[in-house]
Amino acid sequence: MLFDRVKSLDDILATAEKKSLHRSLGALQLTMLGIGAIIGTGIFVLTAAAAQKAGPGMMYSFVIAGFVCAVAALCYSELVAMAPVSGSAYTYTYAVMGELLAWTVGWALVLEYAVAASAVCVGWSGYVMGLVQKATGFALPELLSRGPSWSMNGFMPTVDFTHGIVNVPAIVVALVITLLLVKGTSESAKVNAVLVAVKVTALSAFIVITLPLINGENFTPMLPNGWLGTQGSGVGVVGAAASIFFAYVGFDAVSTAAEETKDPQRNVPIGLIGSLGICTVFYMLVAAGVVGSVGAQPITSAAGAVLSPDSAEFVARCAELTAQGNAPIVCSHEALAEVLSKLHYEQVSKLVGLAASIALPSVILMMIYGQTRIFFVMARDGLLPEKLADIHPEWKTPWLMTIVTGIFVAIAAAFFPVGQLADISNSGTLFAFFMVSIAVLVLRKTDPNRHRPFKTPMVWVVAPIAAAGTLFLFFSLPTVAQLVLPIWGSIGLVIYFLYSRKHSHVGKALAGK
Template sequence: MRPATRTPHPTRTALRRQLLRRKPVVAFLADAETPADGGGLRRTVGTFQLTMIGIGATIGTGIFFALNAAVPEAGPAVTLSFVIGAVAAALTALCYAELASAVPVSGSSYSYAYATLGEFAAYAVGWCLLLEYAVSGAAIAVSWGQYLNDLTQRLFGFQMPAAISAPPGAGGYLNLPGVVLVVLCCVLLVRGAKESAVVNTVMVLLKLAVLGLFVVLGVTGFHSANLHPFAPMGMAGIGAAASTIFFSFIGLDAVSTAGEEVRNPRRTLPRAIICALLVVTAVYVLVALVGVGAQPWTAFAGQEAGLSTILAKVTGAGWPGVVLSAGAVLSIVSVTLVVLYGQTRILYSMSRDGLLPAAFHRIDRRTGTPVLGTVIVGGFVALLAAVFPLDLLTDLTSLGTLAAFTVVSIGVIILRRRAPGLDRGFKVPGYPVVPLLSVLFCGYLLYGLQMSTYIMFACWLAAALAVYLLYSRHHSRLHNELPDVEGEVKETAPGVSS
């Protein structure tokens, strides 16, 4: 007698298919070229401006102060730590470049996950990105008041009261400069992507000029004796500094959020990602080499405004401090602008797929930008910057970022298997070794995070799951499609398939 076979519960089967259904690349491309609502983002950004977006999002205030934390860990060998960090970032950047050329749409790793891993995985990645962009944007905006105070003090001998300029929890009550910065960036973003890209390009070029000035002046005080001993802490110190430095490379993924506003995206996106990585790496290594050559490595610990102090020692003048402070202020503005830009485009993609309310993907006919979505994002980030102490959320941002990086690397492997004939403007060299190494390196960095970070992250994902079950799965554009095979749905209309 044959044993009775167990019939899967229909509700469980339906839910599982909802979680695993995928949106094919052709549907993404159809959405980008012929939006269902008749409007869409405008392709106005070229390779140079897109590269500047990547550089602007990556070179933040970190390089102005990162040496103070990294040099005591590695000594003069911190230059090797920057190279190691660059190699690790390059592994993920190459994966981003391939997926960006194959799926040249807005949404970054959210869109890539939707095409490869399924709806809920994409939804979770989207929430990781929202966490990364919102919290990091607010944290950056919070620090603007401090750097602005430093600049006004050097120029005019005036500072704003700490109560309205210092971070909440550190002597401040309402961080007014942070709110003003977010509002100004939102006003610029509402005017249009082209205008925002032009302003960002100008600020990035000025920021690079400031760092270039540091290299040119600092090298005049270079002494080879300061490079000995080169690696006082050994390989362990170099590795520890590399982990600290790696997060100075976070931001390259912002390039992939502009997929639908870029001309010739299959070529432009990978070129911009790789060019941004090369420029960022060159700047970091040069600044680090000049820094450790201009003063003994033991002098970096506890040093405030390290680059300014080094130039003051080399030149014997006070004006370099003004220039470096101005560079830090510009750096924060450009990073905040790009972070807000990236978040609005991720929300735009998720909303267009029905996973979030329609308000986030409504495009203004005159400006070609998601005005209402930008205002909502700006209000939320401004609120965080104004009243919330964000120190405890730094690791949480890192976890969300690394989770997104891991998904992108896995997505390259999956898409190669499922769509080997897909038109790709760029292919990862050394496949599948490079994406696997990227996954391993992200796993290594994830392993080093504290347990409390994972608990907060689990709460964040629990909130994402609740919203998905109560709203998103019922409003998904794939919801009414008939199942074909598990994890897929039969295409019945242009741009609405999986």
């Protein structure tokens, strides 16, 4: 039977006790970790891509994406309070729906965490190179500071190296963060707290400057590309919501730290919901500042067609407008700093660019952190080589897993543009969120008497809304991003049946022993 291997919550907790991670994180640290994971490339960089897809209507996109995340966070909170161990959606699916589906979720989470980390590396590269150019006049050749453009010709990918070959700065930051994580969780959390303070300060300064300068005319037309755009194009308000969803991804990384948290039943829900609420307020104010102060209308082709922000034609059109000296904000690789420059706040623009360059690595840190903890649990369950779950005797971290993940992140960051990485990451995230929303309902039926330190309110309304919302956003992604998930999942299934199923501890009746 394919679905007969279910690892009960009791067995999961027993396994965690035998080979556990050190508990050192409190509610404040978790909230800061959540904010550190959430606020990043999504708001600092992808605001421009969202404006190209939806124009001023991206305000609605932030609301839609934030709402889906909020209902998903309520589902996460119930499960993580019941099972405060590493593994996130993978662990919960294992306990409720069995090993095969748990493997598919864990494999999909690679698209969430590792690919998201790569996207942030690319976003950081844009900001830091812009900052260096403003400060010194030096500009790294474009061929070495951005990856190639990718597109689909039918079902065949095509690559355009005209404007970029490899993103060297993105590789560097990925490897530096990996080394930091190898050194230890507590140290990483302390560094993260400082970086979060820098990010929040930068966004606050942006809001204070831009909100008084809002011009109502910049919100017209509000929906230049409509609500839905064309099927598979990823444009329109909903298409932008599916992409800007990336700006909220990261709150669930808090759940991957459950096994390293003191009093997780109380502190993890606080970290999840608190970080999401704080970030949502910031996002709405920043988006209003961008649209209202300088405008956010999308650019089109000569024929008037809407251009995808990651297409070679869009890159060429932006290069043309930049050469003319009138490139709109949708073309920017450093959107918030560019807005301030357009408003003639050059010094503040440089400071915001500096803040992004300093603080975006905190998001990379949390994404690689989350990925390694999920792989750690999968290896601990025997689904991946157990050697990868080895804890370093001095640093107390899964060091081998961290290094492998860091190398993967660096490679993806080197050769893919930020928008496409974000969309691919979203496909894995939305699948994981869908499975969590289903798991909450299933567990309410199969184990109704289990103690639930946190209960999802109105679960039979909230969880179905979360499931429907994730599906809706998934099918609003560009076709390329939609196709990546089943292809990636198929590769994962091959690995599962060739290796993981044979070495599974549950399969060997070793769970909890």
